[in-house]
Amino acid sequence: MKPPEAKSDPTLGAGDPPLAVFPRLETLKVRADFLSASRAARRGTSGLLLQARFRDDGNPHIRVGYTCSKKIGNAVARNRAKRRLREIARAVLPKHAKPGWDYVLVGKPRATIDRAYDALLGDLRYALKKIHSPSKD
Template sequence: MPPAASVCAPETLIILKNRSDFLKAARARRQGTSSMMVQARKRAADEADGIRVGFTCSKKVGNAVARNRAKRRLREAARAVLPTQGRDGWDYVLIGRADVTASRPFDALLDDLRYALRKLNSSGK
């Protein structure tokens, strides 16, 4: 039986909280999948270390319950995939999609994130 808590070390991923960080990521590369949009940007050398990640869902996703469920699923997918396939020194923003993020099978959600990271990491240095 897997543990109830995430097995990922808490210091592995740093959560984005400032609007300016989200706006910088919005101007960078993006890759859409059927269940989410992933934005990624390489930070400047003088910025923070590690992998940083942010999550957002607009009101198009649904009411507060649906948005929070979608964000919880995105957070868990990020905890599972980003420590191994994310790049150090990069910011990632995961954006939920209406009716899909909350209902897509979790294995497919993980595959979508892996696919987006492969495309984003191969397109930039």
């Protein structure tokens, strides 16, 4: 019996590398990791706040966490904001984030939920670019 053929991924563009080459995204779950990221680099945009830190532990995976305070609204609104943050992270981080870094995406009241999806993607790309660009101090 012949093995089934692998299906091509319709979401990949012509110039995009296959998904297997992208670094793996892991989810932050320990409070200490969130606190470490909150004391490191940060960049605010209209739709979100990005906190980032280099781990230097030899683990090449990109780790990402999501947080939304009660300022966002009730549980339904917070969950909606976190779902939007997770989705933009899946779309942007594999291509623009650096391995060995922790990222925390923080939702902003009203903006994270109401902002257009394309604008949120642009916000995350911009914040990553600013965090990883050399400072001009």
